[in-house]
Amino acid sequence: MKRVTLPDGTSVPALGQGTWMMAEGRGDRAAEIAALRAGIDKGLTLIDTAEMYGDGASEELVGEAIAGRRDGLFIVTKVLPSNASRIGTTMACEHSLRRLKIDRIDLYLLHWRGGVPLTETVEAFEALVEAGKIARWGVSNFDVDDLEELGEITDVGECAANQVLYNPEHRGIEYDLLPYQHTARMPVMAYSPIGQGGRLLRSPALVSIARRHNATPAQVALAWALRQEGVIAIPKAGTVGHAEENAGAAALTLTGEDIAEIDAAYPAPKRKQPLAMI
Numbered sequence: 001m002k003r004v005t006l007p008d009g010t011s012v013p014a015l016g017q018g019t020w021m022m023a024e025g026r027g028d029r030a031a032e033i034a035a036l037r038a039g040i041d042k043g044l045t046l047i048d049t050a051e052m053y054g055d056g057a058s059e060e061l062v063g064e065a066i067a068g069r070r071d072g073l074f075i076v077t078k079v080l081p082s083n084a085s086r087i088g089t090t091m092a093c094e095h096s097l098r099r100l101k102i103d104r105i106d107l108y109l110l111h112w113r114g115g116v117p118l119t120e121t122v123e124a125f126e127a128l129v130e131a132g133k134i135a136r137w138g139v140s141n142f143d144v145d146d147l148e149e150l151g152e153i154t155d156v157g158e159c160a161a162n163q164v165l166y167n168p169e170h171r172g173i174e175y176d177l178l179p180y181q182h183t184a185r186m187p188v189m190a191y192s193p194i195g196q197g198g199r200l201l202r203s204p205a206l207v208s209i210a211r212r213h214n215a216t217p218a219q220v221a222l223a224w225a226l227r228q229e230g231v232i233a234i235p236k237a238g239t240v241g242h243a244e245e246n247a248g249a250a251a252l253t254l255t256g257e258d259i260a261e262i263d264a265a266y267p268a269p270k271r272k273q274p275l276a277m278i
Contacts, residue, residue: 001043001250004187004232007157008136012074014226015250016046017243018191018234023061024054036065038240040073042247048163048189048234050078050111051096055271059099067101075100076107076189078140078163079121081114084247088116093133107160108134112141112277119153124156136160140189144180145276156184163189165229165276167221168266169200172273182230192278193233194221205265209258215248222249224262 002014017039022032036047047066049058059077061120066073077100093108095277098102099261108128110121125137139150140163150156150230162181166173166188173188181188206217213220225233237243253263 002226004110004134004230006160006187007185008160010074010136012046012232013043013245014232015044015222016048016068016074016076016232016234017044017246019047019049019058019062020053020191020236022053022236023057028238029061031236032061033065035237035243036062037069039243039247040066040069041238042244043250044243044247045072046074046076046176046232046234048076048191049100050080050109051083051092051099052078052080052111056095056099059096063099070102074106075102076109076163077105078109078111080111081116084110084114084116084121084123084124086120086127089121090128093128097133104132105134107136109137109138109140109161110164113146114258117135118149122150123153126158128207138162138189140164140191141275143278144176147177147184148185149179156186159186161187161189161232163191163193163234165278166190166225166226167193167195167200168203168206168262169195170276171266172276174253175269175272177275178228178231185203185230187230187232188228190225190231193225194218196278203265205261209254209261212258213252215252216245218245219249219252220254222246223252223254226250227254227259 128134138161201217
């Protein structure tokens with residue numbers, strides 16, 4: 001399994017597990033818990049969630065799935081911008097810890113920019129690190145200008161990661177954000193790496209490449225994201241089979257021909273683009 005090194009030297013798997021839209025009644029709870037556990041068994045030990053997902057239900061699901069298996073896992077969750085004040089962040093963190101049934105969050109992210117001054121949120125994060133409630137902090141849905149503002153507040157190296165939308169359909173970050181983060185040695189966490197709604201997985205390019213490799217289009221999309229240094233992909237899986245399929249992407253290496261075919265179908269950006277968000 002390819003690994004990515006965080007700014008503090010911690011090594012995490014480049015392929016993890018996302019939980020957006022899990023525990024929201026769309027899928028079978030027992031199946032979702034089994035999927036998370038199967039992913040862990042396959043080495044997908046980084047699990048991403050957020051207080052927003054299902055109004056905390058996703059965190060509770062993760063807490064149930066990891067019960068008795070905390071050692072060796074890397075748990076990521078996020079605070080809503082509406083809760084990102086000094087006091088609000090502390091309270092939100094305590095609630096997340098309670099739902100996850102753990103005593104420390106490995107990476108705590110600001111979900112997106114809101115009305116609370118960034119300085120106040122960073123102060124809250126640093127206080128939580130000092131208190132031992134979180135091991136490190138980061139951000140989500142930040143563009144270059146946001147990270148530059150962050151760098152005026154604190155050493156940008158203190159930010160462990162930036163989680164953003166990244167897949168062949170949404171390549172805007174390759175123009176400036178991805179290079180900026182490479183220079184800063186700040187990993188990108190790619191959410192929705194296999195797209196939303198299944199459209200990307202029906203792409204003729206991905207289907208063709210998958211056939212050549214005896215793989216699936218989802219595995220091709222994941223391998224495409226993981227080809228980049230410093231990128232962590234966090235696909236969701238609602239079943240054991242889907243979790244095992246995602247894990248199989250770690251063994252897939254795309255050829256130059258494969259990359260060129262994807263580039264032809266989904267061209268790389270030639271100019272600055274607004275940061276895409278879902």
